[in-house]
Amino acid sequence: MPEVLQAPLVVEFPFTRSLGPVQSAFLTGLRERVVLGVKTGDGRTLVPPVEYDPVTAEEIRDLVEVAPTGTVTTWAWNHEPRRGQPLGTPFAWVLVRFDGADTALLHALDAPGPDAVRTGMRVRIRWAEERTGAITDIACFEPYDGEPGQPGGHPGEFEDPLTGIVAPARLDYTYSPGRAQTAYIQALSAQRTVGERCPSCRKVYVPPRGACPTCGVATAEQVEVGPRGTVTTFCIVNIKARNLDIEVPYVYAHIALDGADLALHARIGGIPYDQVRMGLRVEPVWTEGARYPDHYRPTGEPDADYETYKELL
Amino acid sequence: MTSEGAPAAREIAVIAFAQTDHRRSTEESSEVEMLMPVLHEVLAQTGLRAADIGFTCSGSSDYLAGRAFSFTLALDGVGAWPPISESHVEMDGAWALYEAWTKLLTGDADTALVYSYGKSSPGSVRDVLTRQLDPYYVAPLWPDSIALAALQAQALIDAGHTDEPALAAVGARNRADATANPHAQLKGRLPHGDYVVRPLRTGDCPPVGDGAAAVILAAGERARELCERPAWIRGIDHRIEAHALGVRDLADSPSTRLAAQKAGAFERPVDMAELHAPFTAQEVILRRALRLGDDVRVNPSGGALAANPVMAAGLVRIGEAAARIHRGDSGRALAHATSGPCLQQNLVAVLEGDPR
Numbered sequence: 004m005p006e007v008l009q010a011p012l013v014v015e016f017p018f019t020r021s022l023g024p025v026q027s028a029f030l031t032g033l034r035e036r037v038v039l040g041v042k043t044g045d046g047r048t049l050v051p052p053v054e055y056d057p058v059t060a061e062e063i064r065d066l067v068e069v070a071p072t073g074t075v076t077t078w079a080w081n082h083e084p085r086r087g088q089p090l091g092t093p094f095a096w097v098l099v100r101f102d103g104a105d106t107a108l109l110h111a112l113d114a115p116g117p118d119a120v121r122t123g124m125r126v127r128i129r130w131a132e133e134r135t136g137a138i139t140d141i142a143c144f145e146p147y148d149g150e151p152g153q154p155g156g157h158p159g160e161f162e163d164p165l166t167g168i169v170a171p172a173r174l175d176y177t178y179s180p181g182r183a184q185t186a187y188i189q190a191l192s193a194q195r196t197v198g199e200r201c202p203s204c205r206k207v208y209v210p211p212r213g214a215c216p217t218c219g220v221a222t223a224e225q226v227e228v229g230p231r232g233t234v235t236t237f238c239i240v241n242i243k244a245r246n247l248d249i250e251v252p253y254v255y256a257h258i259a260l261d262g263a264d265l266a267l268h269a270r271i272g273g274i275p276y277d278q279v280r281m282g283l284r285v286e287p288v289w290t291e292g293a294r295y296p297d298h299y300r301p302t303g304e305p306d307a308d309y310e311t312y313k314e315l316l
Numbered sequence: 317m318t319s320e321g322a323p324a325a326r327e328i329a330v331i332a333f334a335q336t337d338h339r340r341s342t343e344e345s346s347e348v349e350m351l352m353p354v355l356h357e358v359l360a361q362t363g364l365r366a367a368d369i370g371f372t373c374s375g376s377s378d379y380l381a382g383r384a385f386s387f388t389l390a391l392d393g394v395g396a397w398p399p400i401s402e403s404h405v406e407m408d409g410a411w412a413l414y415e416a417w418t419k420l421l422t423g424d425a426d427t428a429l430v431y432s433y434g435k436s437s438p439g440s441v442r443d444v445l446t447r448q449l450d451p452y453y454v455a456p457l458w459p460d461s462i463a464l465a466a467l468q469a470q471a472l473i474d475a476g477h478t479d480e481p482a483l484a485a486v487g488a489r490n491r492a493d494a495t496a497n498p499h500a501q502l503k504g505r506l507p508h509g510d511y512v513v514r515p516l517r518t519g520d521c522p523p524v525g526d527g528a529a530a531v532i533l534a535a536g537e538r539a540r541e542l543c544e545r546p547a548w549i550r551g552i553d554h555r556i557e558a559h560a561l562g563v564r565d566l567a568d569s570p571s572t573r574l575a576a577q578k579a580g581a582f583e584r585p586v587d588m589a590e591l592h593a594p595f596t597a598q599e600v601i602l603r604r605a606l607r608l609g610d611d612v613r614v615n616p617s618g619g620a621l622a623a624n625p626v627m628a629a630g631l632v633r634i635g636e637a638a639a640r641i642h643r644g645d646s647g648r649a650l651a652h653a654t655s656g657p658c659l660q661q662n663l664v665a666v667l668e669g670d671p672r
């Protein structure tokens with residue numbers, strides 16, 4: 004078996020998220036070095052605050068400032084920080100209950116080593132120098148021996164409150180298409196198209212995915228198909244896609260390659276868009292160094308008879 | 317329905333179970349290529365063909381594959397043409413089984429195929445799982461799955477319910493039991509290892525691996541026709557806790573206890589339990605929440621500490637418990653599945669064989 008292909012795959016999104024009134028106040032507060040909690044119906048103060056009481060599901064809006072000092076309720080020593088985490092040097096993950104709060108917030112504690120951390124230890128916020136209204140406006144916590152901080156009684160109303168945040172996400176993968184698609188891609192690199200035949204229904208699938216979706220069995224027998232094929236159906240594209248250098252209108256078509264039992268799709272060129280028709284015989288056009296045909300063009304053969312491709316629409 | 321009240325619910329059983337060998341990497345296979353052998357195996361166990369199945373439900377996650385709608389490609393493996401009745405949950409397959417169970421309860425189908433799979437090898441599952449966290453307050457800090465489990469382990473140690481040697485013993489017992497499980501990824505004697513995130517060491521953490529599992533459910537007489545000793549689902553329930561970690565008592569699992577109560581787990585003792593505890597400390601928490609005494613055999617398969625295919629490990633627990641009933645090794649078994657950080661969501665099923 005040829006070596007299975009692999010390639011790096013990075014999935015990266017800037018998620019834009021709206022904030023409700025409570026989250027807006029909390030994150031705007033961090034920007035202004037104010038820590039806000041929210042009061043529940045039974046008088047508890049939740050930090051970080053949420054819009055709905057986790058016990059009763061009642062809407063809660065009663066914001067109250069708490070002190071920037073607190074107590075570690077549990078911790079874990081992280082000797083190898085990972086990408087995106089709050090500190091680049093070894094640190095403790097901590098849940099911190101702020102003075103005046105009844106619940107705890109997750110963050111990082113900057114400490115010299117695990118022996119300097121314990122449940123019950125006193126800590127205070129180290130603010131980030133540049134604050135934008137995000138949980139990372141708290142750079143981290145640091146050990147603190149002094150008196151509990153005094154909350155300023157902030158009502159939770161700000162000029163210029165945040166209405167949303169952008170939360171970037173990035174995950175790194177090594178993508179492998181598996182055996183069947185590796186064979187397909189490797190054949191394409193030699194400008195050949197291979198499918199796989201189902202051992203049960205004898206249909207040839209292009210591109211192959213290693214399974215027959217009708218029979219639910221593995222496919223393995225490779226079959227070279229094409230290069231010529233028949234347009235089974237098509238559409239005329241009138242809107243120009245961004246970053247795509249193709250003049251509109253153009254035709255996108257399903258093409259049943261000779262010997263295949265599944266139509267693949269590709270652009271049709273070399274013929275005016277309004278002359279493309281079902282049954283048109285086409286062949287691939289490769290450009291230098293390409294990994295797949297740039298488009299398909301008419302072969303000049305007579306059109307295929309409808310009976311020969313009607314099952315492949 | 318009569319004035320006497322609701323009719324008795326249909327009896328529903330797990331009648332077949334298959335799983336892959338769980339391995340660190342299956343890069344030579346696509347998801348469907350990895351999945352197909354277990355689908356064929358459960359069908360072969362029952363003599364059913366794919367076209368005979370009344371309802372199909374799967375569990376998986378796009379975040380593992382790094383691709384949108386990745387489950388649709390796996391559908392090729394079940395023969396979705398002509399069209400079938402199918403559903404998918406973006407969760408562990410145990411929750412897909414729950415959906416299939418409710419479908420059979422309605423009487424719309426007599427048999428169901430449930431499968432799930434996960435390939436963790438393409439990405440870094442520690443980081444991938446951070447994307448299920450609260451996106452406003454928690455996810456921007458990128459606390460990885462082991463860090464969160466370590467916070468939970470420390471909370472348990474602080475509460476006086478365990479210590480590091482006891483956790484090491486939990487890991488050792490699971491991996492020793494896994495030597496009898498041909499599908500397990502980590503088995504036998506392993507060192508407790510170095511800290512990954514203290515207090516958790518490598519031996520307290522699950523292996524990262526790829527794998528798939530499938531079960532078939534059947535209702536009433538159909539189950540008896542297809543299986544010599546069906547594993548009847550006497551009760552099944554799932555519960556969730558507040559998503560904010562700082563609101564919860566991490567040393568306890570009230571959602572597991574409530575799900576177990578609703579599933580009838582406390583009505584009579586079970587003789588064995590398959591607990592989905594990817595981290596050693598979580599087994600301690602679950603045993604306490606489920607009031608399992610030392611006489612209950614826990615994770616004879618080696619559990620998630622021996623093989624933890626994300627999205628399939630919970631379904632494997634139900635399958636392992638059912639398979640012991642099929643073989644006559646258990647009369648009444650408990651199966652548990654979890655999802656989310658620090659045992660956030662928990663499902664409990666109680667399975668029984670017919671009296672012998």
